[in-house]
Amino acid sequence: MARLKLGVLISGRGSNLQALIDACAAPAYPAEIALVISNETAAAGLARAARAGIPSRIIAHRDHAGRAEFEQALDAALRDAGVELVCLAGFMRVLGPDFVARWRDRLINIHPSLLPAFPGLDTHRRALEAGATVAGCTVHFVRAKVDAGPIIRQAEVQVRAGDTEHDLAARVLEAEHRLYPEAVRLIAEGRIHVVNEKVASRD
Numbered sequence: 001m002a003r004l005k006l007g008v009l010i011s012g013r014g015s016n017l018q019a020l021i022d023a024c025a026a027p028a029y030p031a032e033i034a035l036v037i038s039n040e041t042a043a044a045g046l047a048r049a050a051r052a053g054i055p056s057r058i059i060a061h062r063d064h065a066g067r068a069e070f071e072q073a074l075d076a077a078l079r080d081a082g083v084e085l086v087c088l089a090g091f092m093r094v095l096g097p098d099f100v101a102r103w104r105d106r107l108i109n110i111h112p113s114l115l116p117a118f119p120g121l122d123t124h125r126r127a128l129e130a131g132a133t134v135a136g137c138t139v140h141f142v143r144a145k146v147d148a149g150p151i152i153r154q155a156e157v158q159v160r161a162g163d164t165e166h167d168l169a170a171r172v173l174e175a176e177h178r179l180y181p182e183a184v185r186l187i188a189e190g191r192i193h194v195v196n197e198k199v200a201s202r203d
Protein backbone atom coordinates (compact mmCIF):
# COMPACT_ATOMS: atom_id res chain seq x y z
CA MET A 1 0.00 0.00 0.00
CA ALA A 2 1.27 3.49 -0.83
CA ARG A 3 2.40 5.41 2.19
CA LEU A 4 0.67 8.69 3.02
CA LYS A 5 2.89 11.64 2.12
CA LEU A 6 3.39 14.04 5.02
CA GLY A 7 4.48 17.65 4.99
CA VAL A 8 5.79 18.73 8.40
CA LEU A 9 5.83 22.44 9.29
CA ILE A 10 8.21 23.55 12.02
CA SER A 11 9.61 26.73 13.55
CA GLY A 12 12.14 25.46 16.06
CA ARG A 13 13.52 22.48 17.94
CA GLY A 14 11.65 19.85 15.94
CA SER A 15 11.43 17.09 18.54
CA ASN A 16 7.97 16.14 17.29
CA LEU A 17 9.35 16.13 13.76
CA GLN A 18 11.98 13.70 15.06
CA ALA A 19 9.26 11.47 16.51
CA LEU A 20 7.60 11.37 13.09
CA ILE A 21 10.95 10.72 11.35
CA ASP A 22 11.60 7.82 13.74
CA ALA A 23 8.11 6.38 13.20
CA CYS A 24 8.43 6.64 9.42
CA ALA A 25 11.75 4.76 9.56
CA ALA A 26 9.82 1.56 10.29
CA PRO A 27 8.99 -0.07 6.94
CA ALA A 28 5.50 -1.04 8.13
CA TYR A 29 4.56 2.51 9.16
CA PRO A 30 1.90 3.76 6.73
CA ALA A 31 3.29 7.28 6.16
CA GLU A 32 6.48 8.97 4.97
CA ILE A 33 7.71 12.55 5.18
CA ALA A 34 7.88 14.12 1.72
CA LEU A 35 8.88 17.62 2.84
CA VAL A 36 9.79 19.62 5.94
CA ILE A 37 9.17 23.36 5.85
CA SER A 38 10.47 25.85 8.39
CA ASN A 39 9.48 29.49 8.54
CA GLU A 40 12.60 30.17 10.62
CA THR A 41 16.07 29.95 9.05
CA ALA A 42 17.66 28.92 12.34
CA ALA A 43 15.21 26.15 13.28
CA ALA A 44 17.16 23.26 14.81
CA GLY A 45 14.63 20.87 13.30
CA LEU A 46 16.10 21.51 9.83
CA ALA A 47 19.21 19.56 10.83
CA ARG A 48 17.01 16.64 11.86
CA ALA A 49 15.48 16.56 8.38
CA ALA A 50 18.93 16.78 6.78
CA ARG A 51 20.26 13.92 8.93
CA ALA A 52 17.33 11.76 7.84
CA GLY A 53 17.82 12.69 4.18
CA ILE A 54 14.42 14.37 3.98
CA PRO A 55 13.98 17.37 1.67
CA SER A 56 13.44 20.62 3.52
CA ARG A 57 12.69 24.19 2.58
CA ILE A 58 12.86 27.47 4.42
CA ILE A 59 9.84 29.61 3.65
CA ALA A 60 10.25 32.63 5.88
CA HIS A 61 7.16 34.69 6.60
CA ARG A 62 9.45 37.73 6.79
CA ASP A 63 10.37 37.32 3.11
CA HIS A 64 6.75 37.67 1.99
CA ALA A 65 4.65 40.77 1.57
CA GLY A 66 1.88 39.46 3.80
CA ARG A 67 0.16 36.41 5.18
CA ALA A 68 -1.60 35.60 1.90
CA GLU A 69 1.69 35.51 -0.05
CA PHE A 70 3.41 33.49 2.69
CA GLU A 71 0.61 30.95 2.75
CA GLN A 72 0.52 30.72 -1.05
CA ALA A 73 4.21 29.83 -0.96
CA LEU A 74 3.58 27.18 1.70
CA ASP A 75 0.68 25.77 -0.27
CA ALA A 76 2.66 25.64 -3.53
CA ALA A 77 5.61 23.88 -1.88
CA LEU A 78 3.35 21.31 -0.24
CA ARG A 79 1.53 20.61 -3.51
CA ASP A 80 4.78 20.37 -5.50
CA ALA A 81 5.98 17.74 -3.04
CA GLY A 82 2.76 15.75 -3.38
CA VAL A 83 1.90 16.20 0.29
CA GLU A 84 -1.38 14.61 1.38
CA LEU A 85 -1.39 15.46 5.09
CA VAL A 86 0.16 18.54 6.68
CA CYS A 87 1.44 18.09 10.25
CA LEU A 88 2.12 21.23 12.27
CA ALA A 89 4.91 20.45 14.73
CA GLY A 90 5.78 23.52 16.74
CA PHE A 91 4.92 25.81 13.82
CA MET A 92 4.59 29.23 15.40
CA ARG A 93 2.54 31.07 12.74
CA VAL A 94 -1.23 31.17 12.81
CA LEU A 95 -2.56 29.93 9.47
CA GLY A 96 -5.36 31.96 7.92
CA PRO A 97 -8.84 30.77 6.92
CA ASP A 98 -8.00 30.30 3.22
CA PHE A 99 -5.07 27.97 3.88
CA VAL A 100 -7.03 26.11 6.55
CA ALA A 101 -10.02 25.66 4.22
CA ARG A 102 -7.83 24.45 1.39
CA TRP A 103 -6.31 21.76 3.61
CA ARG A 104 -9.47 20.99 5.58
CA ASP A 105 -9.24 17.60 7.30
CA ARG A 106 -5.74 17.19 5.83
CA LEU A 107 -4.08 19.55 8.33
CA ILE A 108 -3.33 18.53 11.92
CA ASN A 109 -1.59 20.04 14.92
CA ILE A 110 -0.17 18.86 18.22
CA HIS A 111 -0.85 21.04 21.24
CA PRO A 112 0.65 20.60 24.73
CA SER A 113 -2.56 20.56 26.76
CA LEU A 114 -5.77 18.60 27.05
CA LEU A 115 -7.87 20.80 24.79
CA PRO A 116 -10.25 22.53 25.15
CA ALA A 117 -8.36 23.39 28.35
CA PHE A 118 -5.47 25.81 27.91
CA PRO A 119 -5.42 26.77 24.23
CA GLY A 120 -2.67 29.22 23.26
CA LEU A 121 0.77 29.66 24.78
CA ASP A 122 2.29 28.93 28.21
CA THR A 123 0.07 25.91 28.70
CA HIS A 124 2.17 24.27 31.42
CA ARG A 125 2.53 27.40 33.53
CA ARG A 126 -1.21 27.99 33.29
CA ALA A 127 -2.03 24.37 34.16
CA LEU A 128 0.19 24.56 37.26
CA GLU A 129 -1.29 27.91 38.27
CA ALA A 130 -4.78 26.46 37.93
CA GLY A 131 -3.85 23.55 40.20
CA ALA A 132 -4.60 20.98 37.51
CA THR A 133 -3.77 17.43 38.63
CA VAL A 134 -3.80 16.09 35.10
CA ALA A 135 -2.10 17.61 32.06
CA GLY A 136 -1.38 16.22 28.63
CA CYS A 137 -1.44 16.79 24.91
CA THR A 138 -3.86 16.76 22.00
CA VAL A 139 -3.64 16.05 18.29
CA HIS A 140 -6.46 17.74 16.41
CA PHE A 141 -7.57 18.77 12.95
CA VAL A 142 -6.91 22.47 12.38
CA ARG A 143 -9.71 24.97 12.01
CA ALA A 144 -9.54 28.74 11.56
CA LYS A 145 -10.02 29.19 15.32
CA VAL A 146 -6.65 28.56 16.98
CA ASP A 147 -6.29 25.29 18.96
CA ALA A 148 -9.87 24.32 18.17
CA GLY A 149 -10.98 21.65 15.73
CA PRO A 150 -11.94 17.99 15.95
CA ILE A 151 -9.82 16.08 18.48
CA ILE A 152 -8.09 13.00 17.07
CA ARG A 153 -6.29 11.67 20.14
CA GLN A 154 -5.25 12.89 23.58
CA ALA A 155 -2.76 11.58 26.13
CA GLU A 156 -2.93 12.33 29.83
CA VAL A 157 0.06 13.02 32.02
CA GLN A 158 -0.09 13.24 35.81
CA VAL A 159 0.96 16.49 37.46
CA ARG A 160 3.24 15.67 40.40
CA ALA A 161 3.59 17.64 43.63
CA GLY A 162 6.40 20.17 43.27
CA ASP A 163 6.45 20.03 39.46
CA THR A 164 8.02 23.05 37.80
CA GLU A 165 6.89 24.23 34.40
CA HIS A 166 10.01 22.58 33.02
CA ASP A 167 9.27 19.22 34.68
CA LEU A 168 5.73 19.17 33.38
CA ALA A 169 6.76 20.28 29.87
CA ALA A 170 9.31 17.46 29.68
CA ARG A 171 6.79 14.84 30.80
CA VAL A 172 4.15 16.09 28.35
CA LEU A 173 6.70 16.22 25.53
CA GLU A 174 7.45 12.50 25.98
CA ALA A 175 3.74 11.83 25.62
CA GLU A 176 3.62 14.05 22.51
CA HIS A 177 6.32 11.98 20.87
CA ARG A 178 4.20 8.85 21.29
CA LEU A 179 0.88 10.47 20.44
CA TYR A 180 1.70 12.27 17.17
CA PRO A 181 2.87 9.19 15.26
CA GLU A 182 -0.14 7.25 16.59
CA ALA A 183 -2.56 9.91 15.35
CA VAL A 184 -0.86 10.06 11.93
CA ARG A 185 -1.12 6.29 11.71
CA LEU A 186 -4.88 6.40 12.31
CA ILE A 187 -5.31 8.90 9.48
CA ALA A 188 -2.95 7.06 7.13
CA GLU A 189 -4.84 3.82 7.69
CA GLY A 190 -8.14 5.56 6.99
CA ARG A 191 -9.44 4.60 10.41
CA ILE A 192 -10.91 7.96 11.39
CA HIS A 193 -13.09 10.57 9.77
CA VAL A 194 -14.80 13.79 10.79
CA VAL A 195 -18.57 13.75 11.32
CA ASN A 196 -20.34 16.88 12.55
CA GLU A 197 -17.00 18.34 13.62
CA LYS A 198 -16.11 15.36 15.79
CA VAL A 199 -13.70 12.55 15.01
CA ALA A 200 -15.37 9.19 14.53
CA SER A 201 -13.66 5.86 14.24
CA ARG A 202 -14.34 3.59 11.27
CA ASP A 203 -13.73 0.40 13.21
Ligand code: GRF
Binding pocket: 010, 012, 013, 014, 015, 016, 017, 045, 089, 090, 091, 110, 111, 112, 173, 176
Ligand atom coordinates in the same frame (compact mmCIF):
# COMPACT_ATOMS: atom_id res chain seq x y z
C1 GRF B 1 5.40 21.11 21.33
O1 GRF B 1 5.20 21.19 22.71
C2 GRF B 1 4.10 21.17 20.58
O2 GRF B 1 3.05 20.58 21.27
C3 GRF B 1 3.86 22.66 20.46
O3 GRF B 1 5.12 23.21 20.25
C4 GRF B 1 6.12 22.36 20.80
C5 GRF B 1 7.06 22.02 19.69
O4 GRF B 1 8.18 21.31 20.12
N1 GRF B 1 2.90 22.93 19.43
P1 GRF B 1 9.14 20.65 19.06
O5 GRF B 1 9.62 21.74 18.11
O6 GRF B 1 8.37 19.59 18.32
O7 GRF B 1 10.26 20.06 19.85
